[in-house]
């Protein structure tokens with residue numbers, strides 16, 4: 543049984559009692575499309591059973607490779623973007639110390655996992671190379687297609703660095719390629735050079751891939767427990783199979799956000815009260831945005847970090863345009879708590895809090911915010927998580943993945959494709975002079991000239 547729980551008690555003002563029940567027939571249909579493969583995008587549902595039906599031989603190889611990286615590298619550079627980046631990044635942040643990236647090398651038991659190929663910023667790449675300096679490092683290049691521009695450029699740079707430092711053969715021992723089982727440029731290159739390869743299964747799209755080798759290898763290399771991560775996800779897989787809305791909290795979340803969407807709440811903010819969950823929202827934004835934003839519809843996924851953003855976005859959320867709904871991922875027990883100390887004078891007026899735990903204050907802030915935003919016209923849902931550990935994260939990942947599949951079908955779209963991301967790429971290739979895209983380039987340059995007039 544997963545230990546996460548969904549709380550919709552703050553929706554009373556926005557959703558009538560009968561409305562959830564009214565969704566049951568549609569949820570049954572969405573469930574059938576998802577489970578039986580009768581919906582659009584049926585070829586991309588293999589993530590549904592990834593926590594229980596994964597390749598055990600590969601899982602063992604992942605652990606071995608992680609051990610090797612731990613034994614010969616101070617840094618692991620993970621090269622990837624989108625689904626080949628965000629899941630790993632959010633997991634590393636979620637599972638490690640708040641100052642994971644700033645720890646002194648001497649205090650580190652496991653390699654520092656750093657990321658490249660997730661932007662086209664030359665300064666970022668330069669600074670990353672400087673940071674690695676003369677430290678021993680390995681590279682995990684992750685790309686399902688093997689042709690994405692950002693990781694391909696970063697990989698060229700790190701490949702060259704590895705060869706300079708370790709020679710061709712040495713470099714080949716330090717490159718791990720996670721890609722398609724059979725196809726693609728990266729797979730061809732990896733096979734030719736003898737790099738160890740891991741598979742992004744055919745039926746698993748990038749944004750649903752964190753529980754495959756995509757996330758598992760770097761998460762394991764960072765010293766986190768991938769058995770527990772999978773155990774949490776496997777329990778969630780069991781917990782969220784019953785289509786009955788009274789029994790399935792992931793489906794409840796999917797249904798409620800669609801009820802709210804139809805009432806005009808078209809933007810959803812995913813919120814946390816823990817800074818190391820900022821990247822969790824970034825992962826969720828790709829999951830929600832690419833799954834649902836199509837056919838000129840879909841909830842716009844956004845995020846906020848509390849209590850920090852209460853002092854910046856708080857004004858808008860309280861009184862701005864009333865198209866917002868909020869989903870809080872609330873941590874119930876932090877890994878560490880801090881007691882508020884007594885002070886000799888009480889100039890800051892905090893005597894009433896002395897001796898109290900800081901997390902108690904954080905939770906009171908959360909309760910106060912839910913009430914205030916509710917009163918201001920913002921529906922708030924909460925996903926409570928008991929702890930920040932691997933088991934909980936595995937459950938949480940699965941909760942949102944299965945909810946997004948159901949939610950997409952409830953809104954009548956294919957939740958598993960992302961045709962819209964190609965438009966800018968075609969233009970960019972035209973402007974960059976990529977062979978085959980000359981006509982697009984000519985047309986765009988003419989248009990840009992026209993715009994300048």
Ligand SMILES: O=P(O)(O)OC[C@H]1O[C@H](O)[C@H](O)[C@@H](O)[C@@H]1O
Nearest residue numbers: 624625626685686687690748963
């Ligand atoms: O893993 P890759 O093939 O390199 O793709 C990385 C990302 O890029 C694309 O543009 C897609 O929109 C994403 O869904 C994908 O996760």
